[in-house]
Amino acid sequence: MMQRAMYLYAWDLQEEGVAEVAARLRGAGLNTVSLATSYHAGKFLRPHAPHRKVYFPEDGTVYFRPDMSRYGRIRPRVNSQVGEFDALRELEEHAADLRRVGWTVGLHNTPLGLEHPDLTARNAYGDPLYNSLCPSQQEVRDYLVALCADLGASYRPAEVMIETPGWQAFRHGHHHEFELVELSDRTETMLGTCFCDACRTSARAAGIDAKKLAASTRQAIDRFFATGEAPATDPGSDPDWLALREWRAGVVTALVQEVRAELDRAVGLAVIPTVQTPNDLCWIEGSDLPRLAVAADRLEIPAYQRGLEAIGKDISAVRGAAGEAARLGYILRPTWPHLAGADKLRDAVRLVADAGAESVAFYNYGHMRLQSLDWIRDALP
Numbered sequence: 001m002m003q004r005a006m007y008l009y010a011w012d013l014q015e016e017g018v019a020e021v022a023a024r025l026r027g028a029g030l031n032t033v034s035l036a037t038s039y040h041a042g043k044f045l046r047p048h049a050p051h052r053k054v055y056f057p058e059d060g061t062v063y064f065r066p067d068m069s070r071y072g073r074i075r076p077r078v079n080s081q082v083g084e085f086d087a088l089r090e091l092e093e094h095a096a097d098l099r100r101v102g103w104t105v106g107l108h109n110t111p112l113g114l115e116h117p118d119l120t121a122r123n124a125y126g127d128p129l130y131n132s133l134c135p136s137q138q139e140v141r142d143y144l145v146a147l148c149a150d151l152g153a154s155y156r157p158a159e160v161m162i163e164t165p166g167w168q169a170f171r172h173g174h175h176h177e178f179e180l181v182e183l184s185d186r187t188e189t190m191l192g193t194c195f196c197d198a199c200r201t202s203a204r205a206a207g208i209d210a211k212k213l214a215a216s217t218r219q220a221i222d223r224f225f226a227t228g229e230a231p232a233t234d235p236g237s238d239p240d241w242l243a244l245r246e247w248r249a250g251v252v253t254a255l256v257q258e259v260r261a262e263l264d265r266a267v268g269l270a271v272i273p274t275v276q277t278p279n280d281l282c283w284i285e286g287s288d289l290p291r292l293a294v295a296a297d298r299l300e301i302p303a304y305q306r307g308l309e310a311i312g313k314d315i316s317a318v319r320g321a322a323g324e325a326a327r328l329g330y331i332l333r334p335t336w337p338h339l340a341g342a343d344k345l346r347d348a349v350r351l352v353a354d355a356g357a358e359s360v361a362f363y364n365y366g367h368m369r370l371q372s373l374d375w376i377r378d379a380l381p
Contacts, residue, residue: 003329003359004380005032005101009039010063010079010087012366015051021365022095028373029380032099034161034361035087037151038062038076039105040131041175046366055366060111062147064088064102070150074119074133074143077111088155100157101270106144107133108164108172121167121194124217129192132168135255135286136198148259152267159268161300162259166252166286167194169276184230189284190217193235193244206247213240236283249288256295270329271296277304278314280321289322298327300361303352306337308344312351319355329359334372334379342375349379 006025013021013035025033041059046052061079065086068075081087091100113120113130119140121132133140148160170192171177183191195214203210220231235241260269271292274282279301282289293299301318305311315330322328330352332339339345352360362368362376 002353002357003032003099003361004030005034005099005329005359005361006030007034007036007103007331007361007364009036009057009364009366010081010085011055011057012046012049013087013090014081014085015049018090018094022091022098024370024373025098025365028377030098030362030376032101032158032359032361033091033095034101034103035063035091037064037088037102037104038147040108041110044367047368048370049366060109064151064155066147067150067154070146072142072146073139074112074116076147088157092155099159100155101159101161102151102155102157103161103163104148104151106147106162106164107135107140107166108168109133110174112143120196121192122196123191123193124195124214124221126195129168129170129194131172131174132194134194134196134198135166135251136194136196136202138198141255141258144255145258145262148269149262149264152264156264157267159270159297160259160263161270161272162256162296163272164275164285165256165259165271165273167248167284168192169284172275181225181228184224186231186234187221187224189235190221190231192284193217202251203244203247206243206250208240208243208247210244213244245283248286249283249291252286253288253291253295256292260295260297268297270298270300272300272302272331275302277302278310279318280314289318290326293322293326293328298329298358300329300331300359302363303330303332303348304338304363308339308347308351311338311348315351315355324356328355328357329361330355330357331361331363333368334362334375335368342378345375346379349381353381 044055062076066076110131117128119137121129121134170188200210273287334345
């Protein structure tokens with residue numbers, strides 16, 4: 001049977017009760033819970049929450065009990081909820097029939113970035129991007145490997161699933177993210193690209209003059225800031241940028257390979273390669289679909305476009321890019337404005353199945369109306 005998953009937060013389980021939530025998921029035909037085990041900040045509207053309709057989670061924390069002996073300089077911050085409610089253990093005890101996936105946000109962690117500013121991504125000006133730990137830094141790599149191995153060994157989920165294994169894009173909905181100039185796509189990409197010392201050193205070893213590229217990037221952005229003239233250089237096609245893109249993809253792929261090597265073989269490894277829409281922009285984060293499909297056991301692809309036509313186009317593009325042999329799953333948002341009705345969701349699930357996906361997942365239990373569970377039940381074959 002195809003894996004049928006629901007993305008879920010620990011706070012929803014705690015407030016509504018594991019038994020109640022599990023019964024609802026089973027009733028919708030779902031067999032898997034993708035539980036946030038490491039997560040960032042947010043301001044979340046919760047339509048069916050019994051208490052807090054608006055929720056602010058603690059930033060950059062883990063929702064399990066880590067074995068601190070595994071970690072080096074970077075150590076996970078444990079969510080205050082865990083002492084009284086260990087969500088993975090609760091699922092194991094009260095909903096053992098549901099497959100458990102540890103959905104793990106990796107290098108997007110502002111509190112850890114503020115704690116270790118020397119390990120964050122830095123743009124061409126040297127500005128620290130605190131929300132993005134840099135995967136070129138060895139201590140950052142050690143942290144993500146330890147985090148995933150710890151989760152796998154201590155809780156034995158069916159799968160560990162990494163979101164943000166690479167760099168962050170410039171825009172990621174950061175608190176009060178604000179500008180009074182409209183950024184062009186090229187400028188935005190350039191502003192979010194890391195040129196930290198570790199990246200420059202490693203890129204130079206690969207034959208890339210990152211120092212020179214950083215200087216030309218500053219010149220292009222300065223011109224844009226002064227006049228509004230968009231950069232003439234296109235990071236998506238310029239030869240120097242393509243070389244940097246290839247090198248960055250190698251950095252992220254190697255990190256995922258390291259995680260897979262240390263993770264218990266009985267625990268699967270999935271990767272969410274991007275938070276960009278559409279998925280062909282994943283290179284901005286250092287992701288390369290065919291390479292990651294080999295490094296991990298499978299890819300979990302967000303299909304977050306608006307409307308069936310755009311979703312179908314992206315699903316097909318991902319399959320074409322990742323290759324026929326790639327093991328893929330897709331995430332759908334069964335609610336407005338992405339899919340406006342049960343019939344549209346049914347068609348989207350069919351597109352996923354026709355693309356040869358081995359799983360379909362839905363995002364996110366706490367954010368949607370309970371009505372969406374009825375849509376899911378009717379949409380699943």
